[in-house]
Amino acid sequence: MLKMTHLSKVYRTEVVETYALRDFNINVSEGEFVAVTGPSGSGKTTFLTIAGLLETFTGGQYHLDGVEVSNLNDNERSRIRNEKIGFIFQAFNLIPDLNVFDNVEVPLRYRGMKAPERKERIMNALERVGLASRSKHYPAELSGGQQQRVAIARALAGSPRLLLADEPTGNLDTQMARGVMELLEEIHREGATIVMVTHDPELAARAQRNVHIIDGQVVDLAEDPRFHQAVHAARANSPA
Amino acid sequence: MFAYYLQLGLRSLRKNPLLTALMVMAIGCGVAASMTTYSVFRATSNNPIPHKSSQLFVPQIDNWGPEDAAQNKGEPPSAMSYTDAINLMRDHRGKRQTVLYPVDLSVVPQDPGMLPFRQNSYAWYADTFAMFDIPFLYGGGWTAGDDEAHAAVAVIGRELNEKMFHGANSVGREINLNGRSYRITGVIDTWKPEPTFFDPVNTNGFDDASEVFIPFTRAVELKIGSNGNNNCNKDPGPGWDSWIHSECVWLQYWTELPSTADAEAYRQYLNGYSAEQQRAGRFHWAPNVRLRNVTEWLDYQKVVPQEAKVSLLVSVGFLLICLVNTVGLLLAKFMKRAPEIGVRRALGASRKEIYMQFLIEAGAIGLAGGVLGLLLTGLGMLGVTLVFEPDIAKLATLDTSLVLLTLLVSVLSTVVAAFYPTWRAAQVQPAWQLKSN
Numbered sequence: 001m002l003k004m005t006h007l008s009k010v011y012r013t014e015v016v017e018t019y020a021l022r023d024f025n026i027n028v029s030e031g032e033f034v035a036v037t038g039p040s041g042s043g044k045t046t047f048l049t050i051a052g053l054l055e056t057f058t059g060g061q062y063h064l065d066g067v068e069v070s071n072l073n074d075n076e077r078s079r080i081r082n083e084k085i086g087f088i089f090q091a092f093n094l095i096p097d098l099n100v101f102d103n104v105e106v107p108l109r110y111r112g113m114k115a116p117e118r119k120e121r122i123m124n125a126l127e128r129v130g131l132a133s134r135s136k137h138y139p140a141e142l143s144g145g146q147q148q149r150v151a152i153a154r155a156l157a158g159s160p161r162l163l164l165a166d167e168p169t170g171n172l173d174t175q176m177a178r179g180v181m182e183l184l185e186e187i188h189r190e191g192a193t194i195v196m197v198t199h200d201p202e203l204a205a206r207a208q209r210n211v212h213i214i215d216g217q218v219v220d221l222a223e224d225p226r227f228h229q230a231v232h233a234a235r236a237n238s239p240a
Numbered sequence: 241m242f243a244y245y246l247q248l249g250l251r252s253l254r255k256n257p258l259l260t261a262l263m264v265m266a267i268g269c270g271v272a273a274s275m276t277t278y279s280v281f282r283a284t285s286n287n288p289i290p291h292k293s294s295q296l297f298v299p300q301i302d303n304w305g306p307e308d309a310a311q312n313k314g315e316p317p318s319a320m321s322y323t324d325a326i327n328l329m330r331d332h333r334g335k336r337q338t339v340l341y342p343v344d345l346s347v348v349p350q351d352p353g354m355l356p357f358r359q360n361s362y363a364w365y366a367d368t369f370a371m372f373d374i375p376f377l378y379g380g381g382w383t384a385g386d387d388e389a390h391a392a393v394a395v396i397g398r399e400l401n402e403k404m405f406h407g408a409n410s411v412g413r414e415i416n417l418n419g420r421s422y423r424i425t426g427v428i429d430t431w432k433p434e435p436t437f438f439d440p441v442n443t444n445g446f447d448d449a450s451e452v453f454i455p456f457t458r459a460v461e462l463k464i465g466s467n468g469n470n471n472c473n474k475d476p477g478p479g480w481d482s483w484i485h486s487e488c489v490w491l492q493y494w495t496e497l498p499s500t501a502d503a504e505a506y507r508q509y510l511n512g513y514s515a516e517q518q519r520a521g522r523f524h525w526a527p528n529v530r531l532r533n534v535t536e537w538l539d540y541q542k543v544v545p546q547e548a549k550v551s552l553l554v555s556v557g558f559l560l561i562c563l564v565n566t567v568g569l570l571l572a573k574f575m576k577r578a579p580e581i582g583v584r585r586a587l588g589a590s591r592k593e594i595y596m597q598f599l600i601e602a603g604a605i606g607l608a609g610g611v612l613g614l615l616l617t618g619l620g621m622l623g624v625t626l627v628f629e630p631d632i633a634k635l636a637t638l639d640t641s642l643v644l645l646t647l648l649v650s651v652l653s654t655v656v657a658a659f660y661p662t663w664r665a666a667q668v669q670p671a672w673q674l675k676s677n
Contacts, residue, residue, distance in 0.1 A: 049671035054586055075590045082588020089674055093583045097251060109244055110588040154587070166674075 001162060001193045002028040002051060007060030009046055009216070020046040021216040024060065028195055030161070033188040035207035036197045043216040044197040045166060051195060052085050052164045053077045065161065082110050086155030088184075090167035092147040094139040094154075100126065101135040104154045111158065125153035129183060145176030152183060163187065165196040169203060181206060201233075241593070242600065249601030253608075256573070260605065263569050267609025268616055270562030271650045273555040275613060276620030279642055280628060281552045283635030284544045288433035289372065293534035296371060297495050297503060299328065299510050302528035303487050303517075304473045309528060316528055317471065318441050318541070319489035322460075329365070333509050334495030335502070336371045340364035341491050342442050343459055344467040345452055348416035349404060359400065360467075361417075361452035362439075363459030369395070369426075371496050372438060377401070379411035379426030382455060386425075390457040394422035397451035401427045415452075418464070422454060434635065437534050439492050440541040442468030466490045507531045545632060563657040566605075570661040574598055581665055582673025591666040598662040599655050606654025610647040614638075617646055 009021040020043045028034050038044050049055040050062065053069060062069050065084060069077065087093075094103045104125055108118045126132040129149035131142075139147055148168060155163055165184065169177035181203060188194050196207060204210050212219050253260040287293050301324050302309055302316035309315060320328075325339040345361040368374070369381030378401075382393040394415055401410055414421045436443040463480045469490065476486030497503045507529070514527030532540055581594060589597075618638055625633040 049674070052586065054674065055669070055671040075592065078585070078588050078590035078593075081586065087586050087674075091674075093579070093586075093674060095580050095583060097255060097580075106584065107587040109241070110584075110593060112241075158588075 001030040001032070001065060002026070002195065003061075003063040004047075004051075005061045005063075007050070007062055008058045009043075009050060009055070010058045019216050021050070021057070023217060026211060026218055028193060030193055031188075031191055033185075033194045033208045034196070034211055035204035035209070036195060036211045036213060037199070037201070037204050038213035040199075042213045044213055046216075047213065048164050048166050048195070048197050051162075052087060053081050078110075082107055082158065084161050086158060086160035086163045088148070088151050088155050088163065088165040088168045090170040092139070092144070092151045092171070094147055094150055096139050099136050099138050100131060100142070100150050100153075103139070103150060104157050107154065107158045121157045121159075122153075125157040126150075128156065129153045143176070144172050145179060148172060148176070148180050149183070152180070152187075156187065161193060163192050163194045165194065167198055168196065169198075169200065177203075241596065245597045245600040246604060248597060249604045252573075252577075252601055253604060259569060259573055260608075263566050263605050264608045264612055266562040266565050266569070267606060267650055267654055268612030270559035271609060271613030271646055271653070272616030272620055274552075274559045274649065275617045275642060275646045276624065276636070277548070277551040277555040278645075279617075279621065279636040279638070280624060280632060281544065281548045282642075283434060283637075284548050284632065286434055287535060288435055288437045289534060292371075292373065292496075293437075295496055295498050296534050297334075297497055297506065297531050298537045299493055299495065299506070300530040300532070301510065301514055302525070303489070303523065305523070305525050306528075308473050314528070315540075316530055317489040319469065319471065320491045320493045321487050321489050322484040322491060323487075325491045325493050327513070328493060328495075331509070331513070333506055334497050336367040336496040338365040338368040338371060338494050339456055339491050340368065340439065340494070341456075341459075341466045342439065342450070342468040343454070343464050345417045345454070345464075346419075347400070347404070347452070348419065350416070359452050360448065360450040361454065362450050363454050363456045363464065365456050367496075368438075368453075368494075371494060372433075374431050375429040377427045377429040378409045379424070382425045387455050387457050390461045391455060392420060392422045392458060393425050393455065395426045395428060395453040396424055397428050397449065398430055399449075400451040417452065417454065418462075420462070428453075435538060435543045437538055438494065439468070440538060440543050441492065460484065503531060503533075545628065547628065548632070551627060559653065563653055566654065566657045567660055570602060570605075570658050571664060574661045574665040577665070578668045579673050581668040582670040585668070585670035586674060594666040594668075595662055598665050599658055602654050602658030602662070603651050606651035607647065609654060610650030613650050614643060614646050617642070 004024055004026045007021055007024040008019065011018045011020060024047065036044050036047065046055070050057050053064070057070070064080065069080070072080070095106070098106070101122055104122045105118055108121060123132055123135070126135055129152055131146060131149055131153065134142065134146065139150070142150065168184065169180050172180060184194060184196070185206065196203070198204055289296065300316040300318065301320060303321050303324060304317060320339070329337060329339060340362050343361045343363050345359055346356050347359050348356045366382050366384050366387050374381070377398055381395055382391065386393050394417065396404070396410070396415065401407060404410070404415065405413065410424050410427060413424050415424055432449040470488055471490070472486060472488035474487070476483045476488050495506065497506050510529040510531060511527045514523065514529050517523045518525070518527065584594065621636050621638055624636045
């Protein structure tokens with residue numbers, strides 16, 4: 001589903017080159033739930049934005065659903081983002097001027113979908129996250145957990161094959177975070193491929209596979225015993 | 241998507257009414273100033289006979305010599321002497337030709353209850369009606385035979401026909417002009433070319449329409465003097481005959497030349513005619529002739545007032561300043577929405593979609609500015625008399641075409657002004673926006 005080979009991302013200024021990703025390799029199969037972990041500044045979010053075609057890369061190859069994306073133009077990248085990828089952000093990133101219904105509708109509009117189909121998909125997605133009754137509310141009228149559920153509904157409405165989540169519970173309290181995580185697990189069980197960036201070892205432990213990034217490179221978990229211990233402890237403490 | 245973007249645009253405008261009002265006012269004021277001055281410019285620079293303006297020509301012949309011409313940048317006199325006009329008419333080198341001059345006739349009504357009144361009139365040849373495509377309500381112009389016979393025939397205007405005959409078909413009836421009876425051959429329908437291209441020398445381009453037209457030959461036979469300009473470079477001597485055979489210039493000559501080749505041939509003919517006059521000893525200088533079509537003639541006669549050009553330029557400059565302000569306001573407004581742009585890009589909006597969304601929003605602002613501009617243009621029309629002469633100011637009207645043009649200019653100029661802010665909006669890097677959120 002997602003395959004990066006020897007990928008690099010360099011930010012250049014007149015005096016310095018900074019490698020955000022270096023010889024980066026990852027392969028995520030269809031239907032996998034992968035947690036990407038690593039310290040701040042390690043390149044997790046850069047990886048996610050490149051994976052989501054929000055940013056270009058400097059070198060290497062990236063195949064998304066079998067398509068090499070480096071030569072795609074803006075229109076093609078936008079179409080792939082719209083049709084194949086769903087985003088869930090830490091800060092929810094709902095549009096404050098639009099109500100819940102209209103927020104969920106945004107990606108469907110760009111797909112050129114007819115109004116009846118849009119409405120059906122929106123209501124289905126909102127029912128799935130338990131917010132169908134709040135469709136006319138504005139983001140400011142919802143709790144953080146509810147806002148993240150709306151963001152998930154927005155990501156789901158377009159039936160993407162790949163969900164990219166960047167610290168999806170980072171701005172939520174424990175109870176809300178648990179609810180959101182259960183929702184993601186449910187979505188994964190239904191067949192979606194999920195790549196989730198997180199700092200939280202407990203959340204990482206609930207994914208099928210962990211990928212650890214340090215200094216812009218994927219490292220073997222065995223080489224970082226502290227993280228390995230933390231994941232082990234989190235798995236032991238998590239509810240069955 | 242147009243309706244969706246329009247809906248988003250209107251929502252965004254409602255969200256910040258103060259900023260929206262500032263932009264609408266800036267555009268409205270700029271457009272109103274431009275449209276008010278444009279309405280005057282349009283009227284004064286109008287092509288009064290667009291379908292034939294390139295086929296109707298005014299010939300000029302220098303019958304005064306280089307010394308007088310030097311005072312007018314080497315140009316021959318704007319009017320023609322009787323001698324030259326009659327010679328050119330006799331040679332008959334155009335498809336049609338006419339000589340005309342304004343006359344002041346007294347209309348004596350048959351109704352004893354009505355007093356005689358003076359009426360702006362013209363004396364010209366029969367070809368004039370067909371040359372200038374003059375529309376008739378009843379009947380038609382007189383014939384070339386009437387010209388040759390110096391016939392007592394006349395064509396009158398619609399208003400005079402209303403006044404004298406209560407609008408009835410007066411063809412064949414008599415009208416008393418200067419105490420002589422004339423048979424009416426036709427009644428002209430509304431015909432008021434603006435500018436009055438056929439005689440800008442005597443009308444300044446915008447005088448009231450004339451209502452009586454009689455044959456040139458008849459007017460000369462009756463020794464009816466010109467009511468217009470009469471310029472002489474030396475004393476013509478006493479009496480009518482001395483005057484018309486002098487070098488005084490007081491006639492407008494027009495000829496119809498359908499093709500470019502015809503015009504070139506006519507130019508050569510004018511040179512030949514002038515050379516012939518030189519050989520005959522009348523002219524003591526080389527041929528100096530001109531041949532100008534309608535638009536060239538109006539331009540040469542400076543029919544468009546200088547203040548109309550200047551005020552249009554100033555107001556367009558003002559509109560540009562307003563648009564520059566709008567660019568700044570739009571830039572602030574659009575860039576404030578960078579996070580939203582980032583989200584939309586992440587959810588599948590291409591740069592093209594971002595362009596469309598923000599340009600349509602700008603178009604909505606432009607439309608609102610246009611509506612305000614219309615109201616202000618209406619007010620501006622009332623103030624035009626402060627800047628222009630009354631006969632020019634009265635030409636400024638807010639008709640349907642100006643209403644549409646005002647709205648179009650407003651929307652288009654705002655959309656053009658929005659290109660830079662929209663380009664900046666479309667360059668927003670979604671990854672940076674989403675990271676910074």
